[in-house]
Amino acid sequence: MTQTSERPLGGTMLxxxxxxxxxxxxxxxxxxAVRLVTGLGAVTALNDGYPWGLWKPLNVVTFTGVGAGALGLALVTYVANRGRHHPLVRSAVLTGAIAYTLAGFSVLVDLxxxxxxxxxxxPPWWNLSSVLLEVALCVMAYCAVLWIEVVPALLERWQARPAGALxxxxxxxxxxxxxxxxxxxALAIVLPFMHQSSxxxxxxxxxxxxxxxxxxxxxPALFLDSCLVMGFGAVIVVDTLTHLAYRRTRDTRLLATLxxxxxxxxxxxxxxRLADVAASGAIVSVRGWRGVLFLVEMGLFAYPAIRLLGRRxxxxxxxxFWAAELAVLGGALYRFDTYLAAFTPGAGWTYFPSVGELLFSVGLGAAGVAMYVAVARALPILSGVRGAPITAPPPGSAVRVSA
Known part of the structure; x- marks a missing residue:
């Protein structure tokens, strides 16, 4: 295995x-703060027909899909043994840890x-017949696993300090x-397989x-597949943005193989999806605005996939970068449609998110960006940053430090 080459970005958030x-x-x-004091009814448009509203489709289901890059790279790097993709792992793990943390926080706020x-x-109070219980437990466990995978970066930072307790x-x-x-x-692979399909x-x-x-x-299979598509797309998008923002050097061939x-x-x-729609006879339902959404979804998956098959x-x-963005958008739209646009609770129920709900979702995404930048500035997360590596493995070590 190769020597770690990640380094903190340094600098300030301000x-x-x-x-x-x-x-x-x-x-x-x-x-x-307002919601926790006044209640959901005073600041949201949620109702008995749409009790999840924008919160679950965007803040939970889409955010965790974006965070699935950690799962995708675990499969490529460790299961398929493509060790040369190690330089992408820490960034993907940090993205996943932040995305899952924010998703869990959103669930807490909308309870x-x-x-x-x-x-x-x-445990004695658990509803063991609930799929949501399995999702909640797996998401919490996976969030903890992702942050555990970030810990070696913190330890390497401490190891670079002068002699002392840290x-x-x-x-x-x-x-x-x-x-x-x-x-x-192993846990980082099993847990997301369980809850993403759920x-x-x-x-x-x-x-x-x-x-x-x-x-x-x-x-279940479509949700698992879509999260992997989104995850790989997010890895490419984040790596490109950090490359442009911080002038990192990188090997584009790694992203091309991903x-x-x-x-x-x-x-x-x-x-x-097409085979299932054809076999079930639902193909006759491709009409109206939902039919348009279905076709847009298919296009967002198919177009970048076909273009990416060309090496040039x-x-x-x-x-x-453009293809990766479309892939992330396609997965997000599929999940958003399943949870909201394609769902009809019954006659008389309508829903449109309130200004407060929209502000919360935007703020949650902004908090994720701020967390990523803050951690990447402080810890050796990104490869290709100018300067020498923060640490090197002990002489003769065959184990890579980075998680």
Whole structure:
């Protein structure tokens, strides 16, 4: 395995762009403060027909899909043994940890009785027949696993300090993390497989409320596939943006090879979706505004996938970035449609998000950006940053420090 080459970005968050992002995050959290005091009804448009509103489709289901890049790279780097993709791993893990943390926070905020969330940690009170229970437990466990994978970066930072207590802690803890790493990776693969498929399983119980173009026995597989497409796309998008913003050096060929996997998964999604729609007879339902949404979804998956099969296309940085953006958007739209646009609770129910809900979602996304930049500035997360590596493995070590 190769030597770690990640390095902190350094610098301050209080740039012009950083201040704007922090301002948006502050607006979102101001909404949280009002919501926790006044209740959901006073500041949201949620109702009994649409009790999840914008919150679950965007803040939870889409955010965790974006964070699935950590799962995708775990499969490529450790299961397929493509070790040369290590330079992308830490950024993907940090993105996943932040996305899942924000999704969990959103769930806490939109709970009607948020002060009783502690009951989730009391097994005798669990509803063992609930799919949501499995999703909640797996998401919490996976969030913890992702942050554990970030810990080696913190320890490396401490190890680079002058002699002292933090350095001694790092010297003792890093060997433990190296030994435990295979088990952590195993959990980091199993847990998202469980809860991402369960996010689709939720709607198997709603055959009369979900539009025929979205209702399918393949919902668990489609949600799992779409999260991997989104995850690989997000890895490419984040790597490109950090490259442009911080003038990092990088190997575009690594992203190009990932894009081939993205394209294959996207084509599998399209083939499975079209075959299922044709077999079920739902093809006759491709009409109206929901039919348009279905066709847009298919286009957002199929177009970038087909273009990425061309070597010249995927090795062009601008086109690769554009294709990755479309892939992320396609996965997000599919999940958003399943949870909201294609869902009909019954006659008389309507929903449009309030200004407060929109501000909260924007603020949540801004908080995620701020967290990523802050951690990347402080810890060795990104490769290709100018300067020498923050640490090097001990002489003769065959184990890579980075998670």
């Amino acid at each position: 740039t012009r762009g950083g201040k704007f992002v922090l301002f948006l995050a502050a607006l979102g959290f101001a909404f949280v 009607g009785r948020w002060w009783t969330v502690w009951a989730l940690f009391v 350095r001694r802690i790092a010297d003792r803890a890093l060997p433990f993390f190296r030994a435990a790493f295979p088990f952590v990776v 996010l689709g399983s939720l709607f198997l119980a709603t055959p009369t409320k979900l539009h025929p173009l979205w209702y399918s026995g393949w919902l 894009s081939v996997v993205l394209a294959a998964l996207a084509l599998v999604f399209v083939a499975l 296309y995927r090795e062009d940085e601008g086109r690769l």
